[in-house]
Amino acid sequence: MHSNRMASRGYFFVVLHALVFASIATSAFSQLSPNYYDYSCPRALSTIKSVVEASVQKERRMGASLLRLHFHDCFVNGCDGSILLDSTSSIDSEKNAAANLQSARGFEVVDDIKKAVDEACGKAVVSCADILAVAARDSVVALGGPSWKVRLGRRDSTTASREAADASIPAPFFSLSELITNFKNHGLDEKDLVVLSGGHSIGFARCVTFKDHIYNDSNIDPNFAQQLRYICPTNGGDSNLSPLDSTAAKFDINYYSNLVQKKGLLHSDQELFNGGSTDELVKEYSDDTEDFYEDFANSMIKMGNIQPLTGNQGEIRVNCRNVN
Numbered sequence: 001m002h003s004n005r006m007a008s009r010g011y012f013f014v015v016l017h018a019l020v021f022a023s024i025a026t027s028a029f030s031q032l033s034p035n036y037y038d039y040s041c042p043r044a045l046s047t048i049k050s051v052v053e054a055s056v057q058k059e060r061r062m063g064a065s066l067l068r069l070h071f072h073d074c075f076v077n078g079c080d081g082s083i084l085l086d087s088t089s090s091i092d093s094e095k096n097a098a099a100n101l102q103s104a105r106g107f108e109v110v111d112d113i114k115k116a117v118d119e120a121c122g123k124a125v126v127s128c129a130d131i132l133a134v135a136a137r138d139s140v141v142a143l144g145g146p147s148w149k150v151r152l153g154r155r156d157s158t159t160a161s162r163e164a165a166d167a168s169i170p171a172p173f174f175s176l177s178e179l180i181t182n183f184k185n186h187g188l189d190e191k192d193l194v195v196l197s198g199g200h201s202i203g204f205a206r207c208v209t210f211k212d213h214i215y216n217d218s219n220i221d222p223n224f225a226q227q228l229r230y231i232c233p234t235n236g237g238d239s240n241l242s243p244l245d246s247t248a249a250k251f252d253i254n255y256y257s258n259l260v261q262k263k264g265l266l267h268s269d270q271e272l273f274n275g276g277s278t279d280e281l282v283k284e285y286s287d288d289t290e291d292f293y294e295d296f297a298n299s300m301i302k303m304g305n306i307q308p309l310t311g312n313q314g315e316i317r318v319n320c321r322n323v324n
Helices: 002-031 044-058 061-074 107-121 128-142 162-168 176-185 190-201 207-216 222-231 254-260 267-273 279-286 289-303
Strands: 204-206 241-243
Touching: 044 061, 044 107, 044 128, 061 107, 061 128, 061 190, 107 128, 128 289, 176 190, 176 267, 190 254, 190 267, 190 279, 190 289, 204 207, 207 222, 207 241, 207 267, 222 241, 254 267, 254 279, 267 279, 279 289
Parallel strands: none
Antiparallel strands: 204 241
16 A cells, blocks of 8 residues: 555656646747747848858858757757857866767857857847757758748856766667657657657767777678778777768758668667667658658757746857856
């Protein structure tokens, strides 16, 4: 009887936590709007788009870098621009977290966007968190992917946490159950996991993130593994790069086709197609661009609404790298 009561209490608190998270997310969601800057800075979105397009045209990989910054920002205490803050005596920068150190890029482009937007607005009106969200969308579009209406009105954090980043950003060695739990902790479900992993349709990964997969995992095409071993030797070469899918400069469904062929670059990628609960969705997207694009847009909107700072919370930074 006692154990049943304890189990009931445990279930109650799980449900209560879910309801509280949902109410916070819904409240923040209702305060964000695609039209947020229509009156305060009508040129904001077109200015961001022009800088992103120029940057991606100059270097295709930059599109993936900007998308990744938004992902990694949202997964640490919500989409609040904390990933952009440099280290100070009181801030341990998220740039030094394992998932970002020597691999996160695009900070200079964000600086360029911020400068251009503030000039267009006449002052600091647009938050760095919103810049990341819009730049991610514009990067996907620039590389041939779908568009969506970014909900705006986020404010910037006044702190950052390398420790939180290490604990929150999904690791390339995660199992499927670890990935599902991680996404669930951020209010995202299994479908969001599979869909948002499609962001790996563009960009590159460092040898250190896939070395174990190509030498020790069995769920990988042997010829594919052999090719990667030339790029990524057992000793050294940790910073050598390999494309995340076979068309890394184009946002498409090849990422999923590669998984079906057991050619996922990261262990965590291939976990999505390895006899588990996500196999069917991977198969669906490997054969249906329209479905993937529609679902990716919806999941990006959902992710962009993870615990944003709104109203009088946080601030609008003058310099994205530093607290005002």
